[in-house]
Amino acid sequence: MPFARPRLLYVTDLTYPARGRRYCDEDIHLTSRLREDFDLALCHPKDAAALMDAFEAVVVRNSGPVLACREAHEDFRARALARAMPVYNPLTGRADMAGKQYLLELTAAGHPVIPTVDRPEDLGRLPAADRYVVKPKLGADSLGLRVVTADELPGLADGTVLIQPYVDFAYEVSFYFVDHDFQYALYAPDPERRWELRPYEPAPEDLEFARRFIDWNGLEHGIQRVDACRAPGGELLLVELEDFNPYLSLDALDDTRRDAFVAALKSSLRRFLATGGPAAAR
Incomplete structure (x- = not known):
């Protein structure tokens, strides 16, 4: 029955x-x-x-x-x-469902993401920075994330980690989608207190930025969260595309x-x- x-x-x-x-x-x-x-x-x-x-x-x-x-x-x-x-x-x-490899693919394809490499021979492709972020490809919730100097990078780029320049961003902002439909956006005004979120009213160009990654992922159904940071130049850069179990901050x-x-x-x-x-x- x-x-x-x-x-x-x-x-x-x-x-x-x-x-x-x-x-x-x-x-x-x-x-x-x-x-x-x-x-x-x-x-x-x-x-x-x-x-x-x-x-x-x-x-x-x-x-x-x-x-x-x-x-x-x-x-x-x-x-x-x-x-x-x-x-x-x-x-x-x-995206995150399959690990962090997609950040390398998006970087290579010229998408607006924090530049990311994983091999010693590619370190020269990163912009010069005082500090760099190193995180495991299979990491989550900042597990295993380290901030290091340029001198430390050659010994760390072994293919199991991602390496990015440390971005001194103004704030982080997240865009939440159900299927391909935008629902809401939240941002953290204080970078040191990322869990304290407030409603964010996105400009048209902000939504265009977020939608390009939803379109890239190609999921017809589901909840996705596009996490970005506002870089010093004013542009948005992708931090991660969470398509597995994104916390919604309802x-x-x-x-x-x-x-x-x-x-x-x-x-x-x-x-x-x-x-x-x-x-x-x-």
Whole structure:
């Protein structure tokens, strides 16, 4: 007998510690709203592979970096692909979902990103700077990030890390999308307190900047966050494109914008289940 409402397995780590943020609060709020339209159960990332067959789709949200449970995540991913299980966001993302390699690709293609290299022979392609940022290709949440001098770079560029000039930016700003539709933007006026966000009203050129990366990634369904910094010259540069489990900072929104985001997410999930779910997960 078919179920009257779609059944969603919502993957989250309610105990994940985040500096200045309570990820669990966001998921408690979102799941309370999604239950208005879907039958839903929460599970830890380590349990997703074993439980997903009882549901019509898996929604991956604030599951934390997969580095802490990499084997479980790879098992889930392999099983989901083998079963054509609809996973939201779809597993075809080209950005953070697949690691940080995309920053090298975007740099080589001339996109407005913080210049990024990973090999000793390419260090000369970076602009001169007093300091440089070195971070693992498989890193997340600034894990393993170091700030070093130019003299230290040759011994670090071994292909496993990304190297970028340290940008003395004015502020960071994030643009949030559901499918290809812009929802809202938030920024951190104080670079030293990146978790304290305020609403940001983007100029047309800001949205054009953000949309080029959404278009580049090519996901038809899902939530994406374009993180950028305002460089000293006034231009925006991409910091990262989060297409795996972007934290949404819904607590920084007023009720109207929060409700609008939830409505957009519900509509996206219904479209995903009706038209693109199984195909999008292959």
